[in-house]
Amino acid sequence: MLHSLLVLALPTVLCSSSGSGAASAPEASPPAAAFAAPRARTDSLEAAYASGQTWAAFYAGVNRRRELWISNWTNARVAPDILERASAVGPWRILVITEPGCSDSANSIPYIAKLVEETSGLELRLVNSTAGRPWMEAHRTTDGRAATPTILILDDKYRIRGCWIEQPVKLQAFWLPVVARGTMSEEVVKKMTWYAEDEGRETLREFVEVLEGAHSGNVICPGLR
Numbered sequence: 001m002l003h004s005l006l007v008l009a010l011p012t013v014l015c016s017s018s019g020s021g022a023a024s025a026p027e028a029s030p031p032a033a034a035f036a037a038p039r040a041r042t043d044s045l046e047a048a049y050a051s052g053q054t055w056a057a058f059y060a061g062v063n064r065r066r067e068l069w070i071s072n073w074t075n076a077r078v079a080p081d082i083l084e085r086a087s088a089v090g091p092w093r094i095l096v097i098t099e100p101g102c103s104d105s106a107n108s109i110p111y112i113a114k115l116v117e118e119t120s121g122l123e124l125r126l127v128n129s130t131a132g133r134p135w136m137e138a139h140r141t142t143d144g145r146a147a148t149p150t151i152l153i154l155d156d157k158y159r160i161r162g163c164w165i166e167q168p169v170k171l172q173a174f175w176l177p178v179v180a181r182g183t184m185s186e187e188v189v190k191k192m193t194w195y196a197e198d199e200g201r202e203t204l205r206e207f208v209e210v211l212e213g214a215h216s217g218n219v220i221c222p223g224l225r
Contacts, residue, residue, distance in 0.1 A: 015102035015148045015166065043134050046158040049095050052125030055113040064101035073110035076200055078118055085208045089215035090121025092161070093154040097132030103192065104167045105149040111200030112151065112207055139163050139223040143176050151207070153214045153221075161214035163221035168202035171195070 053061075062069045094116060098105040109126075116122040129136060129148055136146035145166075153162035167175065171194055178187045213220040 015104045045154060048127055048131050049093060049125050049154065049158060051131060052095065052127045055124050058126045062100045065103065065106045068106045069110060072107060076111045076114040078115050078204060082204050082208050083118055086115055086119045086211055089211045090119065092122055092211060092214060094122060094124045095152040095154055096124065096126040097129060097136055097150040098126055098148045099129055102148045107195040108203045109149055111203050115204060139165060139221060141166050142172065143179065153210060160221060160224055162210040162219055164207050164210050165222060168206055170202050
């Protein structure tokens, strides 16, 4: 029932950023106090990571789509096989570029945060799209948008060893044609219903594949040369 109420209440927007190839205007950012920008934009991943919030700090300050964030975090469960696979391929630093108002972020990041919480060797920090702009632009969606969430896997020297962008592939198969048609407002309930029914399973499955690719050297990350 809670998921149904949330689906019907959500506004229709993309979690994408303006720029070359962007499909729509970006979602409005929350007030600065909720998820403050760094004092200056930096092109250093080490500096961006150091400026990031822990999951606990970010979660405590979320003030957009708060019920959805709370619901997904509270109900998040990591399957034993996913946990075992993630535990076998660390350690990694995980840098999440997000905005609290982004529906794709609210439907994916709580599950990834739960995986990190339960996996030794994984560490998570979150920055907003101001701090993360260079990497959002460099690692775009398959239809050419810079988007949140953009999630980077970093090694001990802050080099990118993998990334996961915006939403699961199975959802993209449905949603990207909707974006291309410009019919998001008519079909957003289907998207949110997909997320509610999936309960993070596809997000976690894909994310662990990215971790495994980072570990093996078979890097999974669009735009990485």
